[in-house]
Amino acid sequence: MQSKQWYQRRVVSTGSWNAGARFYYEANIVGVSIDSTTYSQCYPATQNKTLxxxxxxxxxxxxxxxxxxxxxxxxxxxxxxxxxxxxxxxxxxxxxxxxxxxxxxxxxxxxxxxxxxxxxxxxxxxxxxxxxxxxxxxxxxxxxxxxxxxxxxxxxxxxxxxxxxxxxxxxxxxxxxxxxxxxxxxxxxxxxxxxxxxxxxxxxxxxxxxxxxGYCESSNVCTFESGNCGWQLHNWEVTKGSSAMVPPSDHSNKAPHGSFALATSSGGRLVSPAGFHKASQHKCLRFWFFIAGRTAEALNVTNVIDDQREEHLWYATKSHATSDKWYSAAVDITSLQKDATLVFEGSTSGDPGTAVAVDDISLGDKACPPPGSCSFEEDMCNWQNIEGRKYASWYRNQGPTSNLRNGLKGDHTLGTDEGYYLLLDRSDLSETGTAILESETLAIGPVACVKLYYYIKQNTDTKLSVVFADLLGKQIGLATTVSATGPSKWTQLSVEGTNLPSTYMARITGNTGFFSSDLAIDDIEVNEGKCDSIPDVTAKPEPKTNPPTASTPLPSKATTVPHETTTTEMNPPTTASTSLPSESTTLQHDTTTTETNSPTTTSTSRPSERTTLEHDMTTAEQSVITSEAVTVTPVPTKIEVPSTPEALMECNRGEFYCRDDLTCIPGVLVCDGIPDCPNGLDEKCGVQKKCRPQEFLCTTRSSSDCLPRTLLCDGKEDCLGGSDEVLCDVCPHNLCLNDGVCGLAPKQRYPVCDCPDGYEGPRCESYIRSTSTEHLRRSTAQSNTGSIVAGVLVSIGVVAIAAVVAVVVLRRRREPRSRETL
Missing domain, CATH: 2.60.120.200 (Jelly Rolls)
Structure with missing residues (x-):
């Protein structure tokens, strides 16, 4: 028996529930009563002053x-x-x-x-x-x-x-x-x-x-979230995406609630605060900008010196930033002996759908790194992931990767686990396994050299390629590709571009497969001129305690161990053009799905406990790979790679999407030499290994996986995605070609084609050449031989007949003579 007790009040935090939720009370003893149950702070609910x-x-x-x-x-x-x-x-x-x-x-x-x-x-x-x-x-x-x-x-x-x-x-x-x-x-x-x-x-x-x-604590970046940061607004305003509509969101928060500065009329001027720039110091001005509209929309950056002279530093128009997105820019501010004021001048027609906006303005203490060059110690230096979520992403990483077997322990710049580098993680589970990194718009040429260091674990299927592209995304020249045949260490790659246009971009593409490793790159340099005339200044140094800045990499003698290299023509996805910079300008695409270095969210120092809580080839020449150790000029090999537009439908597990919004085919039919997609996409297989007739290509593994056909429909998934277990116990009408007959063997679930005379192959796709050319030659030879034999036989017959006739004639002549004698 339980003793008599008074009711006791209990308060339980249940969290917020949607309307219609029920709560149940359970007890493991008898004699329990509850009374006066109330619910407060329900969702949705009115304000209640509860605990x-x-x-x-x-x-x-x-x-x-x-x-x-x-x-x-x-x-x-x-x-x-x-x-x-x-x-x-x-x-x-x-x-x-x-x-x-x-x-x-x-x-x-x-x-x-x-x-x-x-x-x-x-x-x-x-x-x-x-x-x-x-x-x-x-x-x-x-x-x-x-x-x-x-x-x-x-x-x-x-x-x-x-x-x-x-x-x-x-x-x-x-x-x-x-x-x-x-x-x-x-x-x-x-x-x-x-x-x-x-x-x-x-x-x-x-x-x-x-x-x-109150306001958020100010930093060296003006996000406009807490006002104008001291910038003077002349025909500019600080607004939000939810109010302005264009752009629909800011860059800092990537949300309609976020704030930015917007030009309201032509000739508007956004003037820097007093003391923003000390003219005696070399600085780097970084900001993000958005231009929507037509020819009237433009953005200029100038330096007003002593209120008398205005120096032009940078400009961009809509023709240079064709997509309605945030772009990045970095402008080198040289030291002056006089006071100077920075000015953003916006020109806009004010028509609906037009806008000129800036966000996240900062002024660095060092000079900007050269366009395209980056050590990744501070940020990505205007290198940006492109394409959508179906693609993998490069991101800044520090120390070892999650896959410790790769052997990568630190970056190349510092040589320690404190340094940063860019990583394409083999654990990226995107659909393509390919990541494309694009530089800002470059104006270095017409001959330029891209140097970088990369790390790939030896004897894996990971590949790295470098190529140049124009502002429309069209490839210039040939792509240079390296694979993991060399030692597992930081290795230098130099790629030279010639006959480059006045403005272009560099693209670095990485691809990981089933038997791949992580891929890391570091210390990118882009310089004008041939690669062999440019000294190496980013070779791996001895470990240092104090990291250098992106613009001052540590010099030392380069050591290069070349991996296997090939030069190929590729068809990278076409992307929108980027903004045209002046000589000291760098621009960058902004993608909300992959950016890792927003000015207001990328601090990696933790607070202390005291803290307040498909294209046409151009006339450009072939890229050349050079290094201090070797000079390799590979023979170009033309290949095709599948185009990758966005999928508009979903296929079943183990099927391949033809990217036509209509067709899915069994994955085991991909790269078998027979187009099954209406657009032929399943046979645009690039450098995929050609499998033998008794093998099939495992499409969801690496490009060199040819597995025995005996593994098809054996009840076990040998390919990622199960493409080897899809085409089982069925005979599709279009599987066997050239009047081949599809059938299923008693103990085999995968369909087999019975080919007619003159054809062979798993799908009767191959016409036996011996029945055409060789057979014709043999038939002709046999025909000629028969003619000769026939002629000989006829001749012999004629001779025989003549002999018989001669014998008969002689006998007839002899008979009268005999009678006369008698």
């Missing part, structure tokens, strides 16, 4: 019960999981080893299901802000190449939800900082949303939330 509502938004998750954050416990959503020491540890190699606060606690989301899932974490309701607003800062970790997307949403008074900030794709191994300036006239709450692809081992982690009244 939950008094908890702070600021939180480091070391004491989660004191945090004002709760899961949106929808049955269709994933949960955010608390990691604290052994709690929540899954031994995932993509899981951060420690929190952003070094206290061992953070929240993470992880998807093991077969469909894309969402995890949401909701804050308590907050009252309206002042005119100044509030600053919300947080840290996040998105290391895996396909980790998904992280969004920060603002839910206002159960009425609307807006996007404040977003990131997607790989953001590097280190914790990154996110920051937004928030203003609202109504009560509101934050929602941190992770969108996680299916079966992706990537982890999205969040930590160290800080909310405070």
């Amino acid at each position: 939950e509502n008094t908890r702070p938004v600021t939180c480091d998750f070391s004491k989660p019960s004191y945090c004002g954050w709760f899961p949106e416990a929808s049955p269709n959503n994933l949960d955010w999981v608390l990691y604290s020491g052994d709690l929540g540890k899954l031994d995932l190699k993509w899981q951060p080893e420690d929190s952003a606060m070094d206290n061992g606690a953070y929240m993470y989301a992880y998807n093991t299901e077969s469909t894309t899932k969402v995890a949401r974490l909701l804050s308590v309701w907050m009252n309206s802000t002042s005119d100044v607003g509030r600053c919300f800062t947080f840290w996040y970790n998105m290391w895996h190449p396909n980790s998904g997307q992280l969004n920060l949403l603002q839910h206002v008074d159960n009425v609307s939800t807006s996007l404040l900030w977003t990131r997607s794709g790989p953001q590097g191994k280190a914790w990154q900082k996110g920051q937004v300036q928030v203003q609202s006239e109504d009560k509101h709450r934050f929602i941190l949303e992770a969108v996680l692809p299916a079966y992706i081992p990537g982890v999205i982690a969040i930590d160290h939330f800080v909310l405070k009244d």
